[in-house]
Amino acid sequence: xxxxxxxxxxxxxxxxxxxxxxxxxxxxxxxxxxxxxxxxxxxxxxxxxxxxxxxxxxxxxxxxxxxxxxxxxxxxxxxxxxxxxxxxxxxxxxxxxxxxxxxxxxxxxxxxxxxxxxxxxxxxxxxxxxxxxxxxxxxxxxxxxxxxxxxxxxxxxxxxxxxxxxxxxxxxxxxxxxxxxxxxxxxxxxxxxxxxxxxxxxxxxxxxxxxxxxxxxxxxxxxxxxxxxxxxxxxxxxxxxxxxxxxxxxxxxxxxxxxxxxxxxxxxxxxxxxxxxxxxxxxxxxxxxxxxxxxxxxxxxxxxxxxxxxxxxxxxxxxxxxxxxxxxxxxxxxxxxxxxxxxxxxxxxxxxxxxxxxxxxxxxxxxxxxxxxxxxxxxxxxxxxxxxxxxxxxxxxx
Numbered sequence: 001x002x003x004x005x006x007x008x009x010x011x012x013x014x015x016x017x018x019x020x021x022x023x024x025x026x027x028x029x030x031x032x033x034x035x036x037x038x039x040x041x042x043x044x045x046x047x048x049x050x051x052x053x054x055x056x057x058x059x060x061x062x063x064x065x066x067x068x069x070x071x072x073x074x075x076x077x078x079x080x081x082x083x084x085x086x087x088x089x090x091x092x093x094x095x096x097x098x099x100x101x102x103x104x105x106x107x108x109x110x111x112x113x114x115x116x117x118x119x120x121x122x123x124x125x126x127x128x129x130x131x132x133x134x135x136x137x138x139x140x141x142x143x144x145x146x147x148x149x150x151x152x153x154x155x156x157x158x159x160x161x162x163x164x165x166x167x168x169x170x171x172x173x174x175x176x177x178x179x180x181x182x183x184x185x186x187x188x189x190x191x192x193x194x195x196x197x198x199x200x201x202x203x204x205x206x207x208x209x210x211x212x213x214x215x216x217x218x219x220x221x222x223x224x225x226x227x228x229x230x231x232x233x234x235x236x237x238x239x240x241x242x243x244x245x246x247x248x249x250x251x252x253x254x255x256x257x258x259x260x261x262x263x264x265x266x267x268x269x270x271x272x273x274x275x276x277x278x279x280x281x282x283x284x285x286x287x288x289x290x291x292x293x294x295x296x297x298x299x300x301x302x303x304x305x306x307x308x309x310x311x312x313x314x315x316x317x318x319x320x321x322x323x324x325x326x327x328x329x330x331x332x333x334x335x336x337x338x339x340x341x342x343x344x345x346x347x348x349x350x351x352x353x354x355x356x357x358x359x360x361x362x363x364x365x366x367x368x369x370x371x372x373x374x375x376x377x378x379x380x381x382x383x384x385x386x387x388x389x390x391x392x393x394x395x396x397x398x
Contacts, residue, residue: 015047016385017091021098021107025050025058025071026245027275028212029300030099030124030157033180033373035060038067040183040377046384051087053080053100059245059275076103081110088114095384101125101165102139105146112150118386121147122178123156123165124297148172153383157298160318176383179323180298181376184307184367187281195281199271204235205350208286208310210279210301211242211293213250218315219257221292221335227264228339229346236269238290241282243275283308287350290342291315292335302330307366309359311349313342326369329362 025031038048048069052058055075064071074083088096088111095118096111098104104121111119147154148166154175156162162169162177169175195201207226211217219240226238240257244250254272261270276282283289289305291314299319302312311329314320320330333345352358 015043015045016094018046018048018095018097018384019051019072019087019091019093020048021051021053021096021100021104023100024052024054024056024245025060025064027059027243028245029298030180031058031060033182033300034099035063035067036182036373037377037380038064038069040181040373041381043068046381049091049093051084053103084110085114088116094118094386095120097122097380097384099124102143104151105143108150109146118153118384119151120153120155120383121151123154123161125161125295155383158319159322161297163318178376178379178383179370180300181371181373182300182304182307183373184363185280187278187284187308191278191281192285195278195285199237199239199273201237201285204237205229205233205346206237206239206286207288207290207346208239208241208282208305209290209292210283210304211291212247213242213244213253213257214247215249215253216294217242218292218294218335219253220260222290223257223260223266223270225290225292225339225342225346226270227266229343230266230269232343238266238270239273239282239286240271241273241276241279280304280308283310286310287353288313288346290346293317294335303327303366303371306330306362307371309361309363311353311359311362313345313349323369323371326365326371328365329358 020034022031022034041048049072050064050069051072051074053074053076055073061071072087074080074087093116096107096116097120098107099122101123108119108121152174154166154169154172155178156165157178157180159177162175166172166175209219209222213219223238226236230236244254258272261267283305289302289310289312291302291312293299293315296317296319299317302314302320305312306327306329311331313331313333315335316332320332324330331345331349333342
């Protein structure tokens with residue numbers, strides 16, 4: 001069992017211990033939000049450690065250590081079951097929280113066998129349970145049954161995600177929606193100007209897309225829409241912020257993006273930025289975000305853009321309908337529509353984004369909405385420790 005620990009300050013009463021099981025701590029939406037929750041917690045009451053099943057260091061490890069958490073690297077090999085069992089018996093956590101959609105079944109079973117009192121499975125993706133082969137369907141069905149049998153709490157990042165993953169969740173008191181909250185970061189005028197100078201951005205339209213290059217993110221369509229806009233207006237910049245994390249699928253998609261950029265002669269106006277630490281600043285300097293994902297559980301980056309006052313043109317997503325009451329400034333368009341329709345909507349939304357009052361209203365409405373990290377961390381703390389649940393931020397259908 002390999003782990004890296006950081007010292008925690010001693011307190012009069014030991015904090016409740018949570019083991020949060022995920023694949024890695026690479027810079028993805030769900031992973032960054034998990035770290036945001038730890039940052040917002042009262043660590044004298046709850047201590048969250050991570051179990052990384054990739055079995056090796058990741059991008060956010062140092063940040064996690066700085067927050068006083070431990071990281072246990074447990075590769076998913078033949079010895080995993082024995083190593084995880086030894087970890088559970090050694091750590092004696094109050095709660096095991098697994099955010100691996102299918103593998104959560106095994107984790108919930110082992111946590112139950114080890115006598116862990118709180119066992120939480122969380123769903124972040126609406127499509128992970130879809131399997132076509134007979135073996136895949138049997139595996140998916142078995143893992144779903146194990147979660148329903150042994151989890152004490154089942155949460156998801158949206159109602160649509162729960163609909164996709166748990167058929168009868170509305171009649172199950174263990175099921176809750178916990179929106180992934182995050183801090184509303186602000187960038188200075190100097191930081192924004194520095195980004196403009198770094199990338200050579202001018203007064204022409206600035207479009208941003210944030211995300212890794214998984215197929216489901218559909219960035220090739222983003223590029224096609226931008227190319228259509230550039231052909232019409234002879235101006236513009238497209239910023240792609242996100243990496244591949246070394247995954248073969250993402251590497252292939254990234255190579256295809258590069259190929260199309262070269263074929264269309266857009267090298268000077270399409271910026272492949274990779275992983276960035278200043279995404280909020282990039283969003284702030286952009287006129288709008290263009291998001292063409294095929295499917296999303298919570299679509300974090302949409303709400304991050306709204307937090308910066310940057311409107312969003314997105315594909316049709318259930319989470320947008322779900323949060324539209326709280327979050328104006330998001331316009332949906334069907335992926336079946338021609339690029340010309342998308343470009344027209346881009347143009348209309350960009351005109352709105354030029355109004356500083358409009359952008360400030362988006363910021364204000366985000367601040368008053370349900371995606372506040374302080375709220376989501378408080379909800380998680382109560383679920384992890386078994387305290388009385390709160391109503392605020394817990395969405396459950398009647």
